[in-house]
Amino acid sequence: MPQKKKTTAGKVRWVGRYRDRQGKEHSKTFDTQREAKAWEAEQQRAMRRGEWVDPSTHKITVSEALERWASRPGLRESSRAAYATVAANLGPIADVPLAELRRRDTDDWATMLIKGRPWRGGQTVSEGTAQRWVHVVSAAVSLAVDDGLIARNPIKAPRVKASRSVSRSQIPTSAQVAAIVERLEAGGAEYMERGTLRTQGPRPDIADMVRTAVGTGMRISELCGLRVQDVDFLRRVVRVEQQAAPAGDGLLPLKTRASRREIAVADDLLEVLDRWCAGQPMGERVFRRAGGHPIGRVGAGAALRITTGFLGLPVTFHSLRHYYASLLIDSGVSVAGVRAAMGHESASMTLSVYVHLWPGAEDQTRAAISGAVSRAGFLRDRGEDSGGRFYVSAG
Incomplete structure (x- = not known):
């Protein structure tokens, strides 16, 4: 009482x-x-x-909860790095106590990620990335619930509509890719940095990374992790066996078993790769800066963004991966073949992303019956009678 x-x-x-x-x-x-x-x-x-819930634990914040989630034993370094990326992009919800967190907070945060992050100069992420990040935060909050730090998880499920499907309009054209490579090699792209107008110098290294991306469909992490020993000039294949860490010069295991693959490459790409591999130790990274250090994921992406921003083209290394897939599909490569080349875990994943690029049933029907009517002689004679009506004579 x-x-x-x-x-x-x-x-x-x-x-x-x-x-x-x-x-x-x-x-x-x-x-x-x-x-x-x-x-x-x-x-x-x-x-x-x-x-x-013990009132003394009510002050734990979203950022602290995510730190607890990322510090669990047994996590791979790639997972810790991915969680660190989420932690760096919590924005307005970072310091919100879990006891005060509402679903609307994470919904608004996800919308901000997609439409533009004020803490990253308005840069956006894809709907799929935003959804994955909300899932990570939700998992961290669920751990706090299990540990008795809060009573319940308000993030039932992300209200972010994510679609993996890629349309033709999202894929750069060959002319756009050529313009990007040309500008990277010549330099001259202007950009603002901390209020100062700057000009990008020639970046033949990034130009060759773009060429390799469109010739292999490799992810940016895989491109930066490519070693000289991974390029088999005799068999004309590139082996994908590891990926570059998000930061620093380290290498990490690939995320899935399917990501480990061999990609058949054309002779023109082998000429490009030979420029970087000739005379280098087998364990050396293929793409290196002037001082010999490996080109990192962040640096490569930033250099490409400067050029594409200057050209007004919404193209990223991931866009080039889609470009490669579209070339395979347009050339008649099967779903299984595209899946293997892209390193997807399943054919259903490949179809979910590129379903709109494969010829539809209507296109196949038209192709199957094309010329059938004329070959049968049904339209041998066609004209217009005196009453203005069309007629067809079967002959």
Whole structure:
């Protein structure tokens, strides 16, 4: 029962008290006995339902919860790096206490990721990336629930509509790719950096990375992790066996078994790769900066963005991967062949991404019956009678 007490000023206050399952006493002061009694009953009810949370843990923030999630033992370094990327992009929800987090907060955050991140100069991420990041935060919050830090996870499921499907309009044309390569080699792309107009110098290294991307469909992490020993000039294949770390010069295992693959390459690309591999140690990274250090994922992406931004083309290394896939599909490569070359886990994943690029049933029907009518002689004679009506003579 609440206890009555007087303040030094003589005002009557009511103190509600209860003990948790560990015997620790908790108290809170109210203006009325009714409020104190209701609070005691609420806490007792929460303990009976298993929903009670120690008030001392209510101040843990989203950022701290994600840090706990990322520090679990047994995680791969690539997973820790991915979680670090999410942590760096929490934006307005980073310092929100979990006890105050609402689903609307993460919905608004996901929308901000897609439409433009103020903390990253308005840069956007894809809907799929935003959805994955919300899932990561949700998993971190669920861990906090399991540990008794909060009562429930308000993030039931991301309300971000994500579609993997790629349309033709999202894939750069051959002319656009050529323009990007030409500008990278020549330099001259202008960009703003901290309020100062700068000009990008020639980047033949990034130009050759673009050429390799369109000739192999490799991910940016795989391109940056490519070693001299991974290029088999005799068999004319490139082996994908590891990926570059998100930061630094380290290498990490590939994310899935399907990502480990051999890609058949054309002779013109082998000429490009030979420029970088000739005379180099087998363990050396193929694409290197002037000082010999490997070109990193962040640096390569930034250099390409400067050029594509200057040209007004929304093209990334991932766009070039889609370009490569479209070339395979347009050349009649089967779903299984595209899946293997792209390193997808399943044919269903390949179809979900590129379903709109394969000829549809209507196109196949037209191709199958093309010329059938004329070959049968049905339209041997056609004209217009005196009444203005069309007629067809079967002959």
